Amino acid sequence: MPTTPDEHDDGAQTRLADRETVRLPIQRRSVRGKDPSRRPARRAPLALAAVVNSLWAALVSLLPTAVVVWLLFAMDSGGTPFGQVLRLGVAGWLLAHWVPLQTSIGPVSLAPLGLTLIAAWRVYRAGVHTARAVGARAHHRGRPWSPWPAARAGLAVGVVYAALGTAAAFALGDQGLEASAVRAALTFAAFGLAGGSLGAFAEARGIARLAGRTPRVIRDATRTGAVAALLVLGAGAATTGMAVAFSGGDASQIIDDYHTGIAGQVGLVVVCGFFAPDVTAWAASYLVGPGFTIGSETFISAAHVSVGPLPAVPLLAGLPSTPATGYAPLLLGLPLAAALVAGWLLARRSLRNDADRPWLPLLGAAALAGPVAGVLLALVCAAASGSLGAGGLADVGPHAGAVGFVALFMISIGTLLSTTATKLALRAKRARE
Incomplete structure (x- = not known):
């Protein structure tokens, strides 16, 4: 017997009523109208x-x-x-x-x-x-x-x-x-x-x-001076590495003389790694010009070298025994090269963002980069100075004031020259285009 539409609807509703329902999770209401996900941590x-x-x-x-x-x-x-x-x-x-x-x-x-x-x-x-x-x-x-x-x-x-x-x-x-x-x-x-x-x-x-x-001139000068100082220290680290590599036999002999075994030799190498930044600062002072002292009887600079009793440290095996001769004076140009690179980077960065930047703020930033680099190098050299005991090793390290003073003028001159040359070259290039 066929069912009527009313009976069909009643059967469908009964089946839906008997089917299990899914309980939806209760939505947490926001407190005072605020999103709970944005509550303060x-x-x-x-x-x-x-x-x-x-x-x-x-x-x-x-x-x-x-x-x-x-x-x-x-x-x-x-x-x-x-x-x-x-x-x-x-x-x-x-x-x-x-x-x-x-x-x-x-x-x-x-x-x-x-x-x-x-x-x-x-x-x-x-x-x-x-x-x-x-x-x-x-x-x-x-x-x-x-x-x-x-x-x-x-x-x-x-x-x-x-x-x-x-x-x-x-x-x-x-x-x-x-x-x-x-x-x-x-x-x-x-x-x-x-x-x-x-x-x-x-x-x-x-x-x-x-x-x-901060004014843009100060920002550029700080960045450029820091780059120049890091480049000078990098040149000092490279010079130290080359000196120790050329004197690798002497450095190995110093390590062997301690008779500490494999573990002790590893410890000595790690100790040298701890003091490697100190020697890097000494090498940077050598490149800048004033040099450094290791006690009262040892003074190392490009123009004068006097070597007295030294601690038995592998890092000191690469110390020069004579003033700079032959191709060695070329190393003294590394700080100026660092200043030229820093000035070039300053001009490239500044003129890329502002091609018509006036001369005065650009050269002002280049000139102020020298004092910034001088202060940073002086602080590093002061941190790398101290004593290793009484008597002849009471004063070890570079003269921080002299290094900072010489670096100030050297880096100011280098950044000014490089910045000026880069701006003129870019202007000529735009004129040709």
Whole structure:
């Protein structure tokens, strides 16, 4: 018997009613009309973030020194206690932060700049992570930007790092190797405050804001001077590498004379790597002109060389024994070549963005690049100076003021010449086109 339309509809509705339904998830309503996905992130307490990040930075930079000390004494037949290895590692860590050590041979203050760079990088990252944890960047999202969150993050890193440096100085004790706790506190505070604040303001976009408000001439001069200084240091590193390579036999003999085994030799090579930036700064001072000293009896420059007793260090095997002769004086042109390259890069970058840029701001940036490079090289040379004991090794490194003064004029002249020539060449090229 055929069904009517009404009966067909009733059967369909019954079947739909018996079918299992799918429960839709309850949609969470926004609070006060706000999107829950845009709720502010939960922030960590400033003290906790600073302690965790600073402690991690200290451990990462301390570990290489402890490993090197363990390698140097790994072949000792009597065995070196773990406490002694850790104590010597802490001493090297303090020295990397320019904290002088009082030893049986006198004061030692020459910092291994390779390890210093590792420590500076980790403190910078501590500032970045601390600022991120407290939401320093979020303060300029929809609201006026404030520098105080980043400043507090950098200050907190400096305070915690000062406490770590003080504890390390106390941990040394007074058994023939000690450091001033006050000096350690002040030095670590300055180190942590500088690196932590730089990282915090970089994370909070404070450095970008400052650069955006700085006159273009100053920005170009700073960038060009930094490029010139890095190129001079790169030339110093290349010169050091070539000198050590040419004296590879003497360097290998020095390593063999220690009779430390494979592990000890690896440790010596790593120690040389830690001090390689120091020797790079010395080579840069040699190329610039003033030269450097290693104690009271050794002075090295292109015009005058006097060599006295030297520490048995493989890196020093490549020191010249005579003034520059033959093709060696050509190396003295490397700083000027670095200035020419920096000036060329300045002109290319500036004229690419603004082909009709006037002469005055362009040449002003080129002239100011010299003082910027001179100050940077002077700071690097000052960081690479110190003492390796009392007596004849009390003064080691270049004369920072003389290097900066000579580099100032050399790089200013080179950048001015290169910038002028590049602008004239580009103008002539456009005229031909």
